[in-house]
Amino acid sequence: MSNQRPDGFGMPNDNQLPVTGGMPNEDAFGIGENAEDDAASFVEAERAHAASVFRPDAETILEVRDLRMYFPVKSAGIVRRTIGHVQAVDGVSFQLPAGGSLGLVGESGCGKSTTGRLITRLYEPTGGSIVFDGKDITKTSARGLKPLRREIQMIFQDPYTSLNPRHTVGSIVGAPLAIHHVVPKNKILPRVQELLEIVGLNPEHYNRYPHEFSGGQRQRIGIARALTLQPKVLVADEPVSALDVSIQAQVINLLQDVQNEFGISFLFVAHDLAVVRHFCPEVAVMYLGKIVEIADRETLYNRPNHPYTQALLSAVPDIKQASVGGRRERIRLQGDVPSPINPPSGCRFRTRCPLAQEICARVEPPLLQVGKRHKVACHFAGELGHHPDRPVTASLLGVDDSGTPNPGATPSAEVGNEPGFSDTWFDLERKTMASA
Ligand SMILES: Nc1ncnc2c1ncn2[C@@H]1O[C@H](COP(=O)(O)OP(=O)(O)OP(=O)(O)O)[C@@H](O)[C@H]1O
Numbered sequence: 001m002s003n004q005r006p007d008g009f010g011m012p013n014d015n016q017l018p019v020t021g022g023m024p025n026e027d028a029f030g031i032g033e034n035a036e037d038d039a040a041s042f043v044e045a046e047r048a049h050a051a052s053v054f055r056p057d058a059e060t061i062l063e064v065r066d067l068r069m070y071f072p073v074k075s076a077g078i079v080r081r082t083i084g085h086v087q088a089v090d091g092v093s094f095q096l097p098a099g100g101s102l103g104l105v106g107e108s109g110c111g112k113s114t115t116g117r118l119i120t121r122l123y124e125p126t127g128g129s130i131v132f133d134g135k136d137i138t139k140t141s142a143r144g145l146k147p148l149r150r151e152i153q154m155i156f157q158d159p160y161t162s163l164n165p166r167h168t169v170g171s172i173v174g175a176p177l178a179i180h181h182v183v184p185k186n187k188i189l190p191r192v193q194e195l196l197e198i199v200g201l202n203p204e205h206y207n208r209y210p211h212e213f214s215g216g217q218r219q220r221i222g223i224a225r226a227l228t229l230q231p232k233v234l235v236a237d238e239p240v241s242a243l244d245v246s247i248q249a250q251v252i253n254l255l256q257d258v259q260n261e262f263g264i265s266f267l268f269v270a271h272d273l274a275v276v277r278h279f280c281p282e283v284a285v286m287y288l289g290k291i292v293e294i295a296d297r298e299t300l301y302n303r304p305n306h307p308y309t310q311a312l313l314s315a316v317p318d319i320k321q322a323s324v325g326g327r328r329e330r331i332r333l334q335g336d337v338p339s340p341i342n343p344p345s346g347c348r349f350r351t352r353c354p355l356a357q358e359i360c361a362r363v364e365p366p367l368l369q370v371g372k373r374h375k376v377a378c379h380f381a382g383e384l385g386h387h388p389d390r391p392v393t394a395s396l397l398g399v400d401d402s403g404t405p406n407p408g409a410t411p412s413a414e415v416g417n418e419p420g421f422s423d424t425w426f427d428l429e430r431k432t433m434a435s436a
């Protein structure tokens with residue numbers, strides 16, 4: 001298949017390109033006049049699909065334990081010495097169920113993409129472990145990575161820069177098939193056309209170039225490319241954030257169809273809690289390289305316990321979500337996110353947290369399991385308007401209310417940074433261990 005378009009044929013208007021597979025032409029939808037309209041059209045378009053559900057009996061396909069990625073910071077000059085580290089990901093643990101999806105949400109720079117790239121082994125982790133399908137892939141050699149690339153694929157944020165503008169759609173989608181010798185050469189084109197049809201594009205457009213497609217259509221090409229090798233895990237790094245709101249819901253619905261049809265597990269990265277709500281039965285919230293709260297959808301959206309999650313949810317322009325704790329006002333966080341080169345001591349969120357006290361600067365709050373499928377990292381964890389006056393973690397950590405170690409006290413084993421959930425947890429109300 002040639003990489004060059006054979007003729008200088010006039011390019012059709014992106015907006016007139018037909019799409020197949022029952023998808024309406026994305027560009028026929030307008031953008032809402034304001035955020036509320038956008039949110040409404042987003043929710044309406046999503047309702048065409050039932051929300052993904054959590055399957056408690058699913059096996060774990062991916063387990064990440066205490067994952068760390070520190071990028072070196074070099075001095076200027078001829079001899080470039082390492083003068084510090086960007087602690088982009090610092091002690092992240094979670095499990096991804098087979099055929100399920102986990103949302104990873106947080107502000108810009110909190111380490112979401114780095115986590116995704118570590119899982120796809122585009123980076124070698126500084127520490128921690130990644131176990132995929134029962135195999136430890138943390139230190140897999142370059143040679144071992146080739147088969148791994150078939151199993152774990154990534155969809156990138158920007159459909160404008162992630163597709164090579166000089167290659168036709170056919171060669172972009174077909175390249176992995178050729179590299180991995182998955183099908184004979186004469187079967188590549190039919191397979192490419194099949195994939196284009198699956199993602200709702202006209203299979204006859206395989207010889208067109210990326211610039212001949214709209215943003216949503218380009219993202220469909222990126223999805224087709226990611227599906228080519230039938231991966232078990234897909235890391236979707238903000239796959240819709242560059243798209244118009246109404247198109248976002250359609251692309252998310254497509255990803256959901258793909259998941260249902262092929263049983264692929266998703267790590268879905270987004271900076272907005274609204275985007276992952278429908279797709280992900282479980283969501284983890286990250287702040288400055290760490291997970292601060294992780295829970296099932298119902299708990300995270302209706303009863304978040306971390307002040308940062310509560311602030312993020314209050315910014316969602318959707319009445320149901322914005323009414324967390326019975327109030328609709330937006331919680332505006334003061335100040336900027338601190339530098340990950342020199343993060344705050346204790347709790348990394350403390351420089352912006354309205355609840356911060358002395359203990360928050362002294363002791364890092366552990367990611368404590370506080371419900372059946374709920375963990376939170378906050379000394380004063382509680383529902384909005386019901387945060388406790390005294391740190392709930394003090395006795396577990398063997399410290400007093402200001403964070404000073406109690407002589408002779410031994411920290412509890414319940415506060416380890418384990419991936420997944422245990423059958424027992426710390427009941428915040430009764431301050432004792434509980435179980436279902
Ligand atoms: N290759 C790199 N070298 C040095 N620092 C990096 C590198 N990649 C990322 N970082 C830094 O690591 C931190 C986390 O970056 P990352 O891209 O993972 O954040 P993110 O949550 O995906 O943000 P965004 O929402 O903007 O995409 C940031 O401070 C970023 O500047």
Ligand code: SF4
Pocket residue numbers: 307308347348349350351353354355356357360365377378379380381
């Ligand atoms: S530990 Fe302290 S600073 Fe951190 S989120 Fe909780 S109250 Fe805020």
Ligand SMILES: [Mg+2]
Pocket residue numbers: 112113114237
């Ligand atoms: Mg990113």
